[in-house]
Amino acid sequence: MNMPSILVVDDQPDNFDVIETLLSKQNYLLHYAASGQEAIASLNLFQPDVILLDLMMPGMDGIEVCQQIKAMPQWQPVPIIMVTALTAKEDLARCLKSGADDFISKPVNAVELRARIHSMLRIKQQYDNIQTLANIQVSTIKVLESTLNELRGNLVSSLPHELNTPLNGIVGTISLLIEDIDNMDSAEIRELLGMADQSVRRLEKLTKQFLIYLELELSTHQQQNIEPQSTHFSMAAIEAALQSHPQSVDRSNDFIFAIEEADVSISDRYLAIILHELVSNALKFSQSGTTIKISSQVVAGMLNVSVHDFGRGMTEEQISKIGAFMQFERKTYEQQGTGMGLKLVQKIVERCGGQFSISSVYQQETTVHIGMARLKSRNTCDLSSLQLLT
Known part of the structure; x- marks a missing residue:
């Protein structure tokens, strides 16, 4: 913690020497100004936490x-303590009325x-503590506002569908079980429960994506x-990332790997999220039977990782507009998801000090x-509250 800065304003240097002696054993950083004009001119330089201000000075008085x-x-907000030889109540009232926070009598x-x-x-x-909290609050509000603006995209059309589809699957399955479970065999029950489980996992993934996105936004702006x-x-x-995608089992022959292993400055949690989302995108936007190549290579102190697929590709305009809730050609291809992955x-x-880019035809x-x-x-980063999407 920095030493508190005390500015002593007095036209008599001897008075400053006295105060310096009285405070010699205190952990304060003392500054001196010989006049009111000098004190005002030096505020930005000295950044005082408290000002000791002599009342009786020639020219501009206290x-x-x-x-x-x-x-x-x-x-x-800087407290001002008037130092005065006057003791009359009227004089002390004048000090307080001028804005002084306290006074002390001479000697x-x-x-x-x-x-x-x-x-x-x-x-x-x-x-200062209250001001810091207020600044954090203002910063948080700005983050949320900018995040909401960024989330707009095709939010209105995609989010209701992404929420309602798994919810309807859960509600519908439970309704069928409640109404007709006595007439169902175990195979039918297991099938319905499997459908409900898929809906729950889809809803869980969407919720976690929201939480991770907001966590990243807030942590960046609050400099945690x-x-x-x-x-x-x-x-x-x-x-591990492939195992979290059941559809990858049916495309195991589509994957090609050229991996150079290395220790990287990123948490295992973040790395898992990155791999999960990249594999998910490659599977979602390419057809079965086409190649997906995952490669990595150490170059100049960096581990360069790339995930390549022969899929739908993206235009330069689409790449420039990548953002939360920005799914392109959703109506044409009717894919699931919110467009938040990339x-x-x-x-x-970027939060971990790395580099991100997309090239596409x-x-x-x-x-x-x-x-x-x-x-x-x-450059290492981690937020303990983030968890792998599964």
Whole structure:
């Protein structure tokens, strides 16, 4: 924590020497200004947390200095303690009316001086804490607003369908079981439960995608601390991603691997999400019988990973508009999903200090390129609340 900054304003340097002596054992950073004009001019330089202001000064007196400082919004929260030899109630009232937060009488008593400064610093700290929370709140609101704007896309048309389809599957299956379970054999019951399970998993995936997306947005804007981690990129990690996609079993012969393994500066959780989403996209947008190639290579301290498919491809305009709830040609192909997958991958990679790009030929092929740093803990990222989508 930085030492509190105290600005002493007094036309008599000897008075500053006295205050410096009285506060010599305190952990304060003391500054001196010989006039009101000098004090006002030095505010940005000294960034005071408390101001000790002499009342009786030639030219601009303490009352006027206090009024001018308190008239500046950025310095209004800084407590001002008037130092005065006057004791009349009218004079003290003038000090408080000018905006002073406290006063202390001359000759200055060491115990009283330290107590009043400590009290004012505590008030300033409380204000700073409140201001920090307010800034976080404003930042959070801005993040949510920008996120909502980004989510608009084809939200109105796609989200109701993505929510209603699995919900209808769950409700419909339960209704059938309630109405006719006594007349069903075990095979029929298992089939219905399997359909309900697929709907639940689809709904669960959508919910987790939402949570991960918002978590990434908030953590980026709030600059949350990240615990260093290193994860081994390997065939085992890729196989785990494939296993989370039942449809990949029917296309096991379509996959080609050219993998160079390496330790990368990313959490295993983030790596799992990236691989899951990239495999999901490649399977969704390419036909069975076409090749999907997953490759990786270490180049100049980076692990470059690419996932290539001979599928629908994307135009340059579509690539430039990749975002949450941006699914292209949805009506033509009637695919499931929210269009959030590639945006999640992009956010994770960029948050971890990596590189993300897409190259594609429309109606022919697509390659997603990712560059991840190797063994550089300052680029490592993790959020403990994120979990692999399954």
